[in-house]
Amino acid sequence: MGLDEVVNSLFGIWFAANTILAFFAGFIAAARGRSEGGWFILTLIFGLVAILALALYPVDEDKLAATKVRRKRMRWCPFCLRAIATRAKKCPYCHSAVEPPQPKEST
Numbered sequence: 001m002g003l004d005e006v007v008n009s010l011f012g013i014w015f016a017a018n019t020i021l022a023f024f025a026g027f028i029a030a031a032r033g034r035s036e037g038g039w040f041i042l043t044l045i046f047g048l049v050a051i052l053a054l055a056l057y058p059v060d061e062d063k064l065a066a067t068k069v070r071r072k073r074m075r076w077c078p079f080c081l082r083a084i085a086t087r088a089k090k091c092p093y094c095h096s097a098v099e100p101p102q103p104k105e106s107t
């Protein structure tokens with residue numbers, strides 16, 4: 001096996017491993033309120049180093065809250081504008097009584 005073939009197969013393994021890691025990075029990034037696409041690409045290039053960087057990178061609480069509100073897992077407190085549980089009757093941050101959630105069709 002010539003050097004070119006060794007380099008090619010190593011590159012293939014490296015690329016395959018990074019592709020798998022990149023999908024993980026996408027999930028981790030989403031859970032931490034970070035850019036899925038951005039971290040996918042970073043991990044595709046830098047592999048495990050990017051995953052470690054992502055783990056050390058602080059969670060973007062604002063973006064994470066916005067995502068949860070969009071997915072109806074949380075909603076905004078009308079008084080202090082922070083994300084609170086969908087079914088909360090009282091805001092845990094400003095202690096205001098908030099409107100009960102809209103009645104949904106049978107759950």
Ligand SMILES: [Zn+2]
Pocket residue numbers: 077078079080081082091092093094095096
């Ligand atoms: Zn509040």
